Amino acid sequence: MRRYKVETLVEGTVKYYFIRDCETLDIVYFPSKYLKYKIKSHRSPNTVKRAAFAICYYLEYLKEIPMEIPQVYELDLEKQNDHFVNFLYWLKAGNHTEKNNLKVIHNGTCNAYLEDVFRFFLYIEGMDEQLGSLKVLSYNYHFAVNAVGVKKKLRFQAFKGYLQPEERNVRPAEQDEIITILQACTNCRDQLLILLLAETGFRIGEILGVDYVHDIDYQHHLVGVYFREDNENEARAKNAEYRKAKISNDTFEFLMYYLAEYRELLQHQNYLFINITGNTAGQPLKVNSVYDMLGRMEKKTGIDLTPHMLRRYFANMRRKDGWRLELIQQALGHKHLDTTIRYLNIIDDELIEASQEFYEKHSALYGVKELL
The missing domain is CATH 1.10.443.10 (Intergrase catalytic core)
Structure with missing residues (x-):
């Protein structure tokens, strides 16, 4: 039997999410306060709902280990990394779902749940400074020098255990x-x-x-x-x-x-x-x-x-029909052009045909014949 479950409370047009301990019937304080904070921060209901379930799943995972949140902070960097990687594989195995659920658990979904858990940890760190901070969320810095001698500060997050997300294969309607x-x-x-x-x-x-x-x-x-x-x-x-x-x-x-x-x-x-x-x-x-x-x-x-x-x-x-990519991006409301490109069925044959047309128009780009 699950120990934790997500519940909702509606006040007017606002839906609040909270997590209840099914054994004690108490509301789990910090996660529920965090979810209320996200609503007050004007995050979308779907975003808050996903965070609620992500934290609920993580609490179930902690119960099974067993471990408490303060103990996670006491782990060294390597063991913290293993802890969260194991959570990802726990999710991937479907341990957060009903056993008769045959639905495929995608890597990207598991990663999204872990990111929600990390955001929750950042929140409780702000609420309780005595906990310190998660080592896997720390950043390593080093300087790289480019060809003209300009230094650039590079930042790398310590946690590298995310699952490789699958390519989303959604075809366009015909x-x-x-x-x-x-x-x-x-x-x-x-x-x-x-x-x-x-x-x-x-x-x-x-x-x-x-x-x-x-x-x-x-x-x-x-x-x-x-x-x-x-x-x-x-x-x-x-x-x-x-x-x-x-x-x-x-x-x-x-x-x-x-x-x-x-x-x-x-x-x-x-x-x-x-x-x-x-x-x-x-x-x-x-x-x-x-x-x-x-x-x-x-x-x-x-x-x-x-x-x-x-x-x-x-x-x-x-x-x-010839629309520029920037126009399609604006029409779709995408922040990044890369997202728009992933929506488009630009297949290999089209790329080869476009390249062929380009070289036919610009056959003497580099003066190769003069080199022969």
Whole structure:
């Protein structure tokens, strides 16, 4: 039986996470205080939720060893490193999940949980200076001198035990798949949701946070992403960013049709996407409901479609149409261009073809014939 579990408490529009000791029924003080601190620091609900489960798993791991947090600080650098590496392998083996769960545990997920645990350690170090600091989180410095004699200070974190993350192999959706799913949908809400994901490249959390009163420019057919902390459905724009996307005239007309079709439900609140049946009709649509809908579509059509696949479809369609990488990066809301490049299906054949075209245009770059 698990000793620790994650619980929630909702106050207004804010959801708080805390960890309970199932044997004593007490709230575990420092982890729960840390999670409240993260909420107060305006971290996204999903970020705080992941941190809550990461710390809960780590407490289970400590119970099994057995060891207390102050004892971790007493370990030397090598043993601390082994301690956290063993935690990673404990996670990788699925010890934090139910034994009948056959789901693959990805290395990147394990690393993310450990990073959340490290952030928790940094927090408790700030709260209790007597603990000192984790040796594996210390930094080693040395100076490197470049070719012109300029010194540069290089910093290396002591912990090197992260698992090698797997390459994320998410394919973009295909146009014919999108059309098939659209035709299989039983209502115009689901159809509009898929259309907007395909035409804006927005994340699912961004789409579900759209306010149809304030976030849509009806004159210019623009849909905006705005950062809000109090969305009822916990939708949140990543990186607290703001941007807009233009949609096609056909999709805009379909948007207007949807607003008219569900005007009686929509008039009581401002969220664009809502539940349209049952006791929750008129309430904001949540992420889980979207995945449930796409799951039903997969059973119906045999096509696996996710919001992220539609996001990658958006990126690849724009690249094929000649958009600059910087424009695609801005449209997707990526901080780094490397992230955008990973979204694009630039395969070897395309690279070889592009190289061939380049050399045909610039055949005498280096004057090689004169060297023969």
